[in-house]
Amino acid sequence: MCSAWCTRKRVCDNVSHVEEPDPKALDQLFNRVLRTEDTVLTATRESADAAGMPAIEVSAQHGKLLYLLATVARATRVLEIGTLAGYSTIWLARALPPDGRLVSLEFDPKHADVARANIARAGLSAVVDVRVGRAIDLLPALDGGEPFDLVFIDADKPSTTEYFEWALKLTRPGGVIVVDNVVRNGEVVDPSGRDEAVEGMRRFLARLASEPRASGTVIQTVGAKGYDGFALIVL
Numbered sequence: 001m002c003s004a005w006c007t008r009k010r011v012c013d014n015v016s017h018v019e020e021p022d023p024k025a026l027d028q029l030f031n032r033v034l035r036t037e038d039t040v041l042t043a044t045r046e047s048a049d050a051a052g053m054p055a056i057e058v059s060a061q062h063g064k065l066l067y068l069l070a071t072v073a074r075a076t077r078v079l080e081i082g083t084l085a086g087y088s089t090i091w092l093a094r095a096l097p098p099d100g101r102l103v104s105l106e107f108d109p110k111h112a113d114v115a116r117a118n119i120a121r122a123g124l125s126a127v128v129d130v131r132v133g134r135a136i137d138l139l140p141a142l143d144g145g146e147p148f149d150l151v152f153i154d155a156d157k158p159s160t161t162e163y164f165e166w167a168l169k170l171t172r173p174g175g176v177i178v179v180d181n182v183v184r185n186g187e188v189v190d191p192s193g194r195d196e197a198v199e200g201m202r203r204f205l206a207r208l209a210s211e212p213r214a215s216g217t218v219i220q221t222v223g224a225k226g227y228d229g230f231a232l233i234v235l
Ligand SMILES: C[S@@+](CC[C@H](N)C(=O)[O-])C[C@H]1O[C@@H](n2cnc3c(N)ncnc32)[C@H](O)[C@@H]1O
Pocket: 056, 057, 058, 081, 082, 083, 084, 085, 086, 087, 088, 089, 105, 106, 107, 108, 111, 133, 134, 135, 136, 154, 155, 156
């Protein structure tokens, strides 16, 4: 007999099976019960879909985690690498004071246009600066400015180590760096894997391990976005 929470209850009552929680259904439950996403965030996700952009934004629970991390860090300056439609951007920018600043770097001008419209709808245009170009070309312009309190790295995965180097340079001591998609469905454990993104993450982990200023952990995640994980680093 199924437990009350079993998401396969309708099809499996009276059938013997090993109960497996469904991470997507659980994410939906958390989103619903906690009312995690408001209409602005839902519209942001939907705008990406309508524009034919991939659904590769962070999940609602992950977005809320970014908001909470920026809040506990008392962040006033945030750098994001990889904007897409501005979903994580809006979560992070909402944690900032009115005079805060979030710089988000995006390669694709179409993504940047959609993001800017979403950021405007969220009432955050005065706080968020979306810059268009290859992040590796845009990052040097941020050198020498006020340091960032939090950096979120979520762009082309093979370049993660290069972005981490920049984050080390641009983040204040005690600041936070979050690197998304480190686990890559578990493939990062297989040293023979030749996927560029997986290799990029393995290279990043080795660099993190060798950095004396950084204290980091990798958290595996399941949920609406499948099986992955992120690195959380404090300098
Ligand atoms: C995973 S999506 C970002 C998702 C977003 N952080 C969110 O959670 O809502 C990655 C984004 O990085 C952008 N990107 C890819 N390569 C890039 C590069 N070299 N420089 C800057 N952005 C890049 C892609 O166009 C895409 O919009």
